[in-house]
Amino acid sequence: MSDLRPLAPDVSPRRYYRGERAGRSYILMTYPDFDETARANLQSFLKVRGWLYDNEVRVPEIIEARESEGLVLLEDLGSTSLRAAMESGVEVREAYLGAGEVLRHLKSCAPPVDLPAYKGSRIDLKHADVLRFYAPSLRGCESESALFEDYAQAWAEIEHGLPTCPQGFIHGDYHLENIMWLGHGPALERLALIDFQEALQGPLPYDLVNLLEDARADVPEDVQTGVKEMYCAGMDMDERAAFDAWYRVLGTQFHCRVIGLFIKLEQDGRAQYGVHIPRLKAYIARALREPLLAPLKRFFDDAGITF
Known part of the structure; x- marks a missing residue:
């Protein structure tokens, strides 16, 4: 990915960036302090995302996940909450x-x-x-x-x-x-x-x-x-x-x-x-x-x- 742009932080331990890869926009989710608590948080994210997807609820597609590094590349669902x-x-x-x-x-x-x-x-x-x-x-x-x-x-x-x-x-x-x-x-x-x-x-x-x-x-x-x-x-x-x-x-x-x-x-x-x-x-x-x-x-x- 190139030209990563930080998204507004919330009260969570995660940080999000928007960037492009092969001409397509993606979201990078990271954990600045990737300790055991953050590792468990990431594992929960991946598990719950899979369960929601299996139950026909729309969630971001996972493009790539590097669990050991606390990095996940996600589908960009846009900015319209x-x-x-x-x-x-x-x-x-x-x-x-x-x-x-x-x-x-x-x-x-x-x-x-x-x-x-x-x-x-x-x-x-x-x-x-x-x-x-x-x-x-x-x-x-x-x-x-x-x-x-x-x-x-x-x-x-x-x-x-x-x-x-x-x-x-x-x-x-x-x-x-x-x-x-x-x-x-x-x-x-x-x-x-x-x-x-x-x-x-x-x-x-x-x-x-x-x-x-x-x-x-x-x-x-x-x-x-x-x-x-x-x-x-x-x-x-x-x-x-x-x-x-x-x-x-x-x-x-x-x-x-x-x-x-x-x-x-x-x-x-x-x-x-x-x-x-x-x-x-x-x-x-x-x-x-x-x-x-x-x-x-x-x-x-x-x-x-x-x-």
């Missing part, structure tokens, strides 16, 4: 319905048997970042260990009373920047997935609430409702009740994790993440009005943590 497509005129409902249809397809696919479990994963445990980074920004001091214990107890009380959550493949970072727009047509043809290397086997509502309660954009209420109804079509009353309860729990945990992450990134000099904090606060404040989350509301009230 689903968010960019909406900014260029693609109708909001069409965009979100398409993304929801991909998730509806994925929930019918048996996940890889060796996919890591959501329970105990970084995504699962990091929602306590609301105490690590957000709470100190309000209280002016670090959160003491007892506060973390009370927070965990509040969530344990909530989850103890819930029905079993439906399980399956979850992307883990399912938002508009990780869904590429390839043109019009059926959802599985016009949309492609990227950044799926942290996929897990876990609670199905997670990806849907990640999509619809977007940390970076406001999604119209009617669009949220329409996509959720499409996704849940065919569920019986008990299945729907379980899905809705876990949707709220997982959504609130997601926002608690991301508000902590964005506060930390802002403190580290990445001011662009700070503009999303009011939206995340609003998501959490609205969720805390639901009776299901009463133990969490009591915890935040007692701790003097407001949203």
Whole structure:
């Protein structure tokens, strides 16, 4: 490849470059610090990409992979994420319905048997970042260990009373920047997935609430409702009740994790993440009005943590 041009970095350990080879544009994915963690991340990327491809989900073609060096040459899917497509005129409902249809397809696919479990994963445990980074920004001091214990107890009380959550493949970072727009047509043809290397086997509502309660954009209420109804079509009353309860729990945990992450990134000099904090606060404040989350509301009230 020649004339490599760096693409905008995200919060991941990977770096991406666009270049040309034999007159065709490609993406080079690299790991600047190719340690054991990065090696496992790359192996997961390759494994999950293969599984998605086998299940008829559009993903980048692998042109060449040098696993020992942490280098992968990928098909260039272009620069039009689903968010960019909406900014260029693609109708909001069409965009979100398409993304929801991909998730509806994925929930019918048996996940890889060796996919890591959501329970105990970084995504699962990091929602306590609301105490690590957000709470100190309000209280002016670090959160003491007892506060973390009370927070965990509040969530344990909530989850103890819930029905079993439906399980399956979850992307883990399912938002508009990780869904590429390839043109019009059926959802599985016009949309492609990227950044799926942290996929897990876990609670199905997670990806849907990640999509619809977007940390970076406001999604119209009617669009949220329409996509959720499409996704849940065919569920019986008990299945729907379980899905809705876990949707709220997982959504609130997601926002608690991301508000902590964005506060930390802002403190580290990445001011662009700070503009999303009011939206995340609003998501959490609205969720805390639901009776299901009463133990969490009591915890935040007692701790003097407001949203």
